[in-house]
Amino acid sequence: MEQVRLGIIGARGRGIIAKYWHNPEGRSVVVGAVDVDPKKLEEFKEDVNSDAFVTTDYRELIAREDIDAIAVMSPDYCHEEHAIAALKAGKHVFCEKPLAITVDGCDNILRAWKQSGKHLMVGFNMRYMNMYRTMKEIVDSGVIGEIKAVWVRHFVGLGGYYYYHDWHANSKNTTGLLLQKGSHDLDVIHWITGRYATKVSAFGSLDFYGGDKPNDLTCPTCSERETCTEASPGRLIQCAFREEVNVEDNNMVIMELEGGIKASYLQCHFTPDYQRNYVFIGTEGRMENSEPENKVYVKTRRSNNDRELSDRVYHIKEAEGSHGGADPNICKDFIDMILDGKQPVATPIAGRMSVAVGCAATESIRAGGKVVQISPAPEFMQQ
Template sequence: MKKVRIGVIGAGLRGGLAQYWHKPDGESEVVALADLSQERLDKFQEKIGSPLFLTKDYKELLTRDDIDAIAVLSPDYLHEEHVIAALEAGKHVYSEKPLAITVEGCDRIIEAWEKSGKHLMVGFNMRYMSMYQTMKDIIDSGAIGELKTIWVRHFVGFGGYFYYHDWHGNSKNTTSLLLQKGSHDLDVIHWISGKYATKVSAFGSLDYYGGDKPNTLTCPECDLKNTCPEYVPHTFTECAFREEIDVEDNNMLIMELEGGIKASYLQCHFTPDYNRNYTFIGTEGRIENDDVNDKIYLKTRKTNTVKEFSNVTYEMKPEEGSHGGADPKIAQDFVELILRNKQPLTTPFAGRMSVAVGCAATESIRSGGKVVNISQESTIVHS
């Protein structure tokens, strides 16, 4: 194979990733799209330019011989169905995160992948951001000694705009936003530390969004639109204060990782700003990021070595492409995986484990904060 021909399922929020695969004169090309919306089909076709096979039935992509790989960019609750169907049809698969919205779903996907003989890649694009790659390199170099503690604060500014005006706000579609939004951060904790979480205790609640508004109410037709702080005049129009919303907008997790490393993760969806603050503390120092100003700070503690006499500030260089330059890199790695068997920075099992933590934390939250153990064993039982 000299070129990977890709069919895309879903032209919604992550549909923009397809632009990095569409290189008609290169090693990958987008040749087809499946989406339920005619408007999205038309807009996608216009943006890609060259003629595509368009359909509202994703199964039509799976029977085509001119498609080598499927990019599953559909809503979270459809990932399991779409990924397994594509693997069983003999296609390589790129799946957006989260891999599924249940651990059982992830395990069914992994089983289908192992049987298929095809490649499966999970879309953890934060692993491809230079800031977090740099932080991992600093820790791996021994600059802060032995890693002991991880603190992560995720300020989700515009949380309502992104997650409470559409399907994300209902747990039947997401389980919780600890999967949809938190899976990135939980995965980075696992990846940079090199350890998986073994147990978690969590507290959370729906403190701002949701309410008593009708599920059919949309922003444009609401009598309160001129005074509502969550009014959205375009794109997502479902009321952010409607009755069906039941996913927490304020979450706090405490985890223990393999080797006894302690970690915390905080996520809030009604903050005025948007940033992720990571702090890693070791026996000889700590590092902390500032993703607003694109800096990483390394601070050292007393070690009776020359290391203790200086702190270091890293300034990240700007990169082209969405998500801080990560999207074109992860898209290229999927092509490299198929054409040259080059292993990417992500793994299906890592995708499974971030979902496992998110599900366990959600269980803890909804049962009063009890400690929930996290198993690496498959949930599938064959009779």
């Protein structure tokens, strides 16, 4: 095979990264897409490939013999069904994060992957961002010594706009936003430390969104649209204060990782700003990022070696492409994995373990903060 032919499940949303795969003169080409909304399929054809096969039935897409790989960009609650069906059809699979919305769902995907002999990649594009690749390199260099503590603050500005006006706001579709939104951050904690979480305790609640508005109320039809802080009158979206909203918007998680590393993750969806702040504390120093400044700071402590002689500031370079250049790079890696056998930056088991932590933390919240053990990797993955 010299060129990978791809089909996209979910033509819009994260499906917009299909443009990075469509290179008819190169190593990959997008030949088909599926979406339940015909309008989105028309937009897909205009933006990506006017000759692409399009359908509203994903089974028609994965049955095509002219497709080698499937990118699963559908809503989270569909990932398990779509990824398994594609793997069983003999397709390589790129699955947007989270891998699934339950641990069992992840394990079902992993089982299908192991049986298929095909490639599976999870869409952890934060591993491809210059900021976090730099932080990984700093930790691996040993400059702050052995990691002992991790503190993460996630300010989800516009959280209502992204998560409380649509399907994300109901737990049946996401389990919770510690899983849906937090899966990136939980994975970065695992990745940079090189350790998986083993147990968690968490507290959270619905402190701002949700309420008593009708579930079918939309912003353009609402009489309060001129005064509502969350109104988006130009979009036909559900009210963020409707009755069915039941996923926490204010969360605090404490976890213990392998090797005794202590970590915390704080997530709030009604902050005015949007940024992630990571702090890693080791035996020889501390590392902290600043997304607004696009910098990483390293402060060293006495260690009786040359590392203690200076503090350091890393100026992160800009990169082209969406998500700080991460999307074109992760798309390239998926093709390189299929054609060249390149190992992915994020393994499928990493996708499963971030979901396991998100599920355990959500369980802890809804049980009053009890300590919950993280479900270990299934035995068939350890063989």
